[in-house]
Amino acid sequence: MIVTKSDVSACIIDDDPIYVYGFKKLIKLRGLHSQITSFSNGSQAITWLKNPFNIPNLPDVIFLDVNMPGMDGWEFLQEFAEIKSQLGKKISIYMLSSSINLNDVYRAKNNVDVVDYIFKPISGHQLTELLGMMQETEETKIQKYKS
Template identity: 35%
Template sequence: MQMKTYLIDDDDLGIYLTEQLLRAEGFSNCISTFQSATEALTTLVGEKKAAPPDVVFLDLNMPVMNGWEFLDALKPYQDELAGRCHIYILTSSLALSDMEKAKRYTLVAGLIHKPIDSEEIRAIHSRLAGEPNNGE
């Protein structure tokens, strides 16, 4: 299963943890990690035509460009990415306001509280695998 995955989080401990959890569940062998949202954005925009990521795990609280700003920057490509790129917000915040705000972005497929657990990984996997565009 080659589910192309991005991990965006400024916290290196968080990135390592999520990557290992995904690997332990056999979620994907194709995982790119970014400690800066700006860097991730550049990469995504460059790859979007040929091979955009199937899944993006996005942290919210980051310096310079935070998760919301990243989502705002993606808006011009929204139609192009719809159905192809699924963004999951992965945050340590428990604030309900974030949940509400997330609903306003059509590219956001869900919000997960850190740490992500096995059940959540499996649910995402089966949901994406069920869609005709994904998986071989």
């Protein structure tokens, strides 16, 4: 797969390997041509994000599961808030969960680092819309730079 500047790089942090597989497959089937990184818990993702060698490969968007063993989504957000200024890139975060607990929804929507709360499973339409908007934004930046 050829990754162009308009392709969106995504990261999924989820402990369910079947969901992660399906998520990656959905991106491929929808023809979104996104570079995907995945981690099974928040701790692995934070360690990866902190590594200066990974700066060129930082994702544009993170899809974050709420409930995971080890470091869950909420703990990840606390750690992310502490390191985000060092990353040199704005990363959009979408919380993913099968939880319909209104406290989770409220908590996510009131977190400055969370763009939205999405109920699992994410639909192909939702994913296409989100990544498509991000690709358009990236293409707009490139066009402005070239002008």
